[in-house]
Amino acid sequence: MEDCLDEVKSADAIVDKSVIRVGVATITASLCVQCLGVCIDRHLDTKKQVSQTISACSFYLPTKERVVNAIITSRLDYCNALLYGTSAVNIARLQRIHNAAARLIRRSPRSDSATPLLRELHWLPIVCRVDFKLLVFTYKAMNNDAPVYLCELVCPYQPTRTLRSANNNMLQVKRTRTKAGDCAFAVAAASQWNNLPTVI
Structure with missing residues (x-):
């Protein structure tokens, strides 16, 4: 319990330092902001954006090819140029969703390699799409x-x-x-x- 209180106090101390005064208004820094649907966190890494994209795509995965193309691939492609230079871990997470969409359309088991399926569908891998x-x-x-x-x-x-x-x-x-x-x-x-x- 004491450890939790210490963490809360240290978090409060960080937030207190991230306060800007403009005239009489006080502006508190946010841990994450959204601009045109892109999530940008205070570390300027794309982890939060990747998590949001995966969450949205996972919701639509149980649909058919037309909806997958319309919703999932468009979500993966939206503002994906911002992912240039992101970590291999983030790319791999997005690629798993892309592979799942390809397997769903081709009705392939999860154990099958997604690479030939992506070729059949003429889908570039995530890193190439970026x-x-x-x-x-x-x-x-x-x-x-x-x-x-x-x-x-x-x-x-x-x-x-x-x-x-x-x-x-x-x-x-x-x-x-x-x-x-x-x-x-x-x-x-x-x-x-x-x-x-x-x-x-």
């Missing part, structure tokens, strides 16, 4: 078919001297020193775009 969405945004930004704030974040690669790579339609990759910086659109978009085969 990369694909990011690359779609990048392509649109390069062709001025995206919001201005995204178009401004992609810069064509311009070498200081004449190189063959200058004609490969590559992007300038900004240097960062943190993992969060590597996940920023300006960096992630350029690095993923440059990793594409030249023929694409």
